[in-house]
Amino acid sequence: MPGKLKARIVAGRHLPVMDRASDLTDAFVEVKFGNTTFKTDVCPKSLNPQWNSEWFKFEVDDEDLQDEPLQVTVLDHDTYSANDAIGKVYIDIDPLLCSEAASVISGWFPIYDTIHGIRGEINVLVKVELFNDLNRFRQSSCGVKFFCTTSIPRCYRAAMVHGFVEELVVNEDPEYQWIDRIRTPRASNEARQRLISLMSGELQRKIGLKVLEMGGNAVVGYLQCFDLEGESGLVVRAIGTACTLDKLSSGSAPNTNTHMHPNTAPASNACNSPSKDGKEPVFGEDLLSSSGPPTPFRALPTSSSSPPPFSPSKPCSRQSSSSDTDLSLTPKTGMGSGGSAGKEAGPLKTLLRQQTQTALEQREFPFFTLTSFPPGFLVHVGGVVSARSVKLLDRIHNPDEPETRDAWWEEIRQEIKSHAKALGCHAVVGYSESTSICEEVCILSASGTAAILNPRYMREGCLDMGITDHRFEEPSPPSCGFCHIPYDELNMPFPAQLTYCYHCRRQKVPDVLFTTIDLPPEAAVTGKGCLIQARLCRLKKKAQGEVNATAISNLLPFMEYELHTQLMNKLKLRSMNALFGLHIQISVGENMLLGLASATGVYLTALPAPGGIQIAGKTPGDLSNEQHILTIQKRINDTIAKNKELYQINPPELTEEVVGSPIPDPRQRSRLFRSHSESSDEVSELDLSHGKKDAFVLEIDDTDAVEDIHSLLTDAPTPTGFYSCNTEVMPGIYNWTSGVQMFTSVRVLRLSNANLTNQGLNKIFTDLCENLLKSFYFKLRSMIPCCLCRLNFTVAVPEEELIQVAVTAVAMTFDKDQTQEKPAEKAITKGCSETEDQLQFPLELCADASSANNQPSSKISGVPETTNVSSRAASVDYGSFADRCSTWLELLRLKAHTIRRGSVKTSRRTQSLAHSVSSLDRSSPLPEGRSRSLRSNRSFAGGSVTVVKMTPLSFLPGTRIIKYLGIINMFFIRETSSLREEGGVSGFLHSFIAEVFAMVRAHVAALGGNAVVSYSMKECVFMENPNKNQAQCLINVSGDAVICVRETDQEPIPSMTNIGQTCTSGTDGAT
Amino acid sequence: MAVELDVFVGNTTIMDEEVYQLWLDGYTVNDAVKVRMEGGVMEECEASADVLLSDTMDQYRTFQMCERLLHSPAKLANQLLFQIPPNRQAILIERYYAFDDAFVREVLGKKLSKGTKKDLDDIGAKTGVTLKSCRRQFDNFKRVFKVVEELKGPLVENIRQHFLLSDKLARDYAAIVFFANNRFETGKRKLQYLTFQDFAFCAGQLINNWTVGAVDNMVEDMDVDLDKEFLQELKELKILITDKDLLDQHKSLVCTALRGKTKAFNEMEANFKNLSRGLINIAAKLTNTKDVRDFFIDLVEKFIEPCRSDRWTAADMKLYLTHYTNSAHILDTFKHQVVWDRYMGVIKSCIFKMYHD
Secondary structure (H helix, E strand, C coil), X not given: XXXXXXXXXXXXXXXXXXXXXXCECCEEEEEEECCEEEECCCECCCCCCECCCCCEEEEXXXXXXXXXXXEEEEEECCCCCCCEEEEEEEEXXXXXXXXXXXXXXXXXXXXXXXXXXXXXXXXXXXXXXXXXXXXXXCCCCCCCEECCCCCCCCCEEEEEEEEEEEEEEEECCHHHCHHXXXXXXXXXXXXXXXXXXXXXXXXXXXXXXXXXXXXXXXXXXXXXXXXXXXHHXXXXXXXXXXXXXXXXXXXXXXXXXXXXXXXXXXXXXXXXXXHHHHHCCCCCCCHHHCCCCHHHHHHCHHHHCCCCCCCCCCCCCCCCCCCCCCCCCCCCCCCCCCCHHHHCCHHHHHHHHHHHHHHHHHCCCCECXXXXXXXXXXXXXXXXXXXXXXXXHHHXXXXXXXXXXXXXXXXXXXXXXXXXXXXXXXXXEEEEEEEEEECCEXXXXXXXXXXXXXXXXXXXXXXXXXXXXXXXXXXXXXXXXXXXXXXXXXXXXXXXXXXXXXXXXXXXXXXXXXXXXXXXXXXXXXXXXXXXXXXXXXXXXXXXXXXXXXXXXXXXXXXXXXXXXXHHHHHHHCCCCEEEEEEEEEEECCCXXXXXXXXXXXXXXXXXXXXXXXXXXXXXXXXXXHHHHHHHHHHHHHHHXXXXXXXXXXXXXXXXXXXXXXXXXXXXXXXXXXXXXXXXXXXXXXXXXXXXXXXXXXXXCCHHHHHHHHHHHHCCCCCCCEEECCCCCCCCCCCEEEEEEEEEEEEEEECCCCCCCHHHHHHHHHHHXXXXXXXXXXXCHHHCCEEEEEEEEEEECCCCCEEEEEEEEEEEEECHHHHHHHHHHHHHHHHHHHHHHHHHHHHHHCCCCCHHHHHHHHHHHHHHHHHHHHHHHHHCCHHHHHHHHCCHHHHHHHHHHHHHHHCCCCHHHHHHHHXXXXXXXXXXXXXXXXXXXXXXXXXXXXXXXXXXXXXXXXXXXXXXXXXXXEEEEEEEEEEECCCCCCCHHHHHHHHHHHHXXXXXXXXXXXXXXXXXXXXXXXXXXXXXXXXXXXXXXXXXXXXXXXXXXXXCCCCCHXXXXXXXXXXXXXXXXXX | CEEEEEEEEECECCXXXXXXHHHHCCCCHXXXXXXXXXXXXXXXXXXXXXXXXXXXXXXXXXXXXXXHHHCCHHHHHHCCCXXXXXXXXXXHHHHHXXXXXHHHHHHXXXXXXXXXXXXXXXXXXXXXXXXXXXXXXXXXXXXXXXXXXXXXXXXXXXXXXXXXXXXXXXXXXXXXXXXXXXXXXXXXXXXXXXXXXXXXXXXXXXXXXHEHHHCCCCCECCCCCECHHHHHHHHHHHHHHHCHHHHHXXXXXXXXXXXXXXXXXHHHHHHHHHHHHHHHHHHHHCCCHHHHHCHHHHHHHHHHHHHHHCCCCHHHHHHHHHHHHHHHHHCCCCCCHHHHHHHHHHHHHHHHHHXXX
């Protein structure tokens, strides 16, 4: 009997009229948990009933607490006939099971019915008392925190990142059960909602267990998905990254500060180590201080075993079983390892690193669902790795056996892992998995970014090892280090042109970099970024079973290739050289495949400037053709020039200068480092040849190619005042203001023409996406200047002739004036970094500068960096703030805040306040609980509704997240048999999405929160039958409920920054 | 290729005020798109007609979904479906309850019944207001009427609290309710020159001075029904015209005061008895519901028209009525000072308001 769940039904409001005769309702409520049901009294003849029920107590296992939702059903009492259900509320009580999240759920919940939507609201209070010792859980995993956020949540610190966790559960879909034939669709939809709620609870619990087994206490980047496989069942699967998170308190603040200031580290590194670097080749005894971790990594057995040349984007799809043989079905092995490594002393660090390195590689899947990382975590990035596999669903004879699906995913993950290895990387970051199902064919996809990580975070107690460690391990400047190639340049996994890094000039970088992660905040970027999309349609013949699957898997490589080419061309057209947040979705329909690749293009300062695009005709003699080519070429050149201006990309001159004027220096240095990195002379020649960039040649040999080029050019530029990206924030914009508008938009297009060609379809699909973007710009024009962030497009082919695109994104305003200042500042930075380059070198050569001299020297060389990063931190990087701010000042402010809030209360509120405080005394002591109860009363008494902001990002500009209240993971089904009356399909879906938002907001408010971060709509399955006047829609959304406070609440930001910085320099100097 | 479904939903409900107005004005989606295109919004944001259409449809849908809530504005504040900032809510409500003066002028004083509603297309055609907009406005009147009908307390305050309207709009609604309840005749040709605002002002005067609420503020319908006792007492004023001495005395007092102060003195002197009879007869007849309905037409026929034909200026009118009212106090045999003041106070300000072209 480990837990007691208590629920109280307070009141209802805005109930629908259930009795036509009296225009009133006799409502009562059933509260159900597990198999226990309680009922309130009937509140006769009222649309705003006051039940004020007693506390209904459920004594249950904590396992059930995790799996089951609390079901609240509102009914209309009928003396003679059966009681009519008004609607239901499912309350996920998981947030109450974690001591750090919410302590009480209290508020108005929309009463939801699958047919009628929201029908009034009900005020419910829920509490949980856990009896047993938190350490003794076996079946349950209460206390493990879940975050959708794909970065270390602000106000936490990662003590350790354990790694990949995954789980899936399978069940029969109630909709496809035999009973569905006799029961109403409503009943079967309700059964479905209940089942999925249960399954996600179970899944979360199981993942939690794995995390506990690994020694972690949280899952970050938790991604849960449903596969509606139809007759073969319902799969709920989830992946995430297990971590040990420490809540930041005033005590731990200084420690983290140093981690938040990576910029000091490279500076000291720069004047500290290079002299040794210069003299010593590689594997010296002082390797720990040398700046070449890639080299030791490369020397590792696994990566040096010359892997087969896989291309990063090489599609690896197969129809049925894979040839991979090493399918160990116990993913737990080797995952919690590396524990002992942390205690070693300094001199053995190389060895130790190798150990952890191997430890990481021993893990079955060194995958991380995170997309942004603590500074220093990400060492190098190799490129995108992806794998797809086509499966036949009807092949599964036993749908209750999750092993089949486990094996499928296992197979794909192995493939990803081997791709990463081929890129010389030992880990995959920004990892995600998805499926697309059409009838019995299912495409499983996984993608991520191959990377080399700093093993520090994989070890126990790593962060307590001190700053020295931190400094020495910093391999290369964070602003470019991640761009340096992780693979062996002699043994390149794919053809790429390498150059020396344009930023540090010490390591090799590729000409183009594709990743699935967010742009590291410390990365040096020129100009602004923009959303780049590649869109593709491919017709396929209708087929069944294996034939169909074969056809699809044959098409996939071509689609991936074409998407890749499109991306590359569009990237060049914008004069950019890197993609972040790349997400390629391939969706299967009965007679076509849709491919949509979205990414945010940027110009990484460290990478070479992209060459232009040159058009070449196949038939030279033809004059008119040549003329044509010339005009196209001109258009392309104009577009490139225009884009450069638009995105403020103006580096070539600068870099040219760097290359040009101090010629001896870089060359000399390149030679120095060449020997260091064991590169051959050929490579240096290759480097030199790169001085004059070759243009990217596009050949026009047929009409298709012409069409392709045209479509390249038809991408409309974003209107003035708008920017867009699919990453967390826009590279190049740093001064967000508080305007935030999250939105979801869905469009379905019916293809009326049956004889469409691939080209025609492509055009339609491209227009669909472009028009959607145009619509957004128009609708949000009042927010200018503004940026659409985390634009997340999802495509589907719900029926034969339908294309559905669903988009969720957030529009955020920013301060224009400062942006205009920014480029100037940037230019200065650039200029300085140039001088830095020049300055640094002499400094490096006469590197007598001891570690005690760090501070001043870092000022000379690192000043522009520092200003840049810190000003960025002031506006964008709340993580660093939240962390730095958790000093006593912070606490003071918080207290002031709660007190202020408390003083507004009315007498009635005070009453309930006293009540909840006393009850809290029992469950959780400490002032924290107090503030919570104060807050919970706010939503209780007032008539007005708490404003809940929602954003797909992990933060809200201008605010600080002070508390994570738990994960929001909701699943709704809505159906109608009066489609026309509800405004047609658009009216139906419009109100449904609005209802989903409302329910998310209500749940967040009831937890005491005022915002949802990392919000996403995972699923939006819409089906209609206009002939029957019917439609049905399924939506699954998730996010993290948080409390955030205005950043500028009392103390001005600069003072905080100063405090943080003095702290940093203080600790830095001390060491 | 047809867009089968197209929705855009913001966490904070996005509403364009211009589109809202078009919706309120009863424009169809296509007409609204045309108006917006002419308004030049397309150039503003490099939009195309498709974009505009899609946006207009979205907004129209949003408004339609909101409409149910706007019917009881208090709900808008604590509903959960749409997250609308409070200032926006206020705008939505205020605009929804706003009406066209031309339209309201047509239905003022009419019974807010189904019969009237059937005539709305005629009214729409006459006033140039779309039928849809007419219906909304009519339904608003009716809704407000029904709600305040059963409430105690001051009319304007009730309207303001129940419908969260601005003070000005609440007063206008009070006037509409008051006129509808008492069925004042406003449609006659002779009254056509009067605007809604003229009537609204008069209604305010009547509500504040002649209703039950003017003396007792906790009765039902207090601001809607005229004070019966007062109307009864008004009969006593007849003495001013039936008693010849009193009439003469009154006239001489007024004429003495006016002499030399106005060009229209001669006409005033000549018409005094007629005008006084007119006003007192109106007062005396107000016990009949029929005559209450004709209150405004009587005022115009019995007083305003004669004065106008004599070319009184507004200042003349003011002067005359002031002295006419005040002189009665000096009459020693006239005992009904209180009733007289209550009556004349309203008559005076109504006539001031109504005396224009």
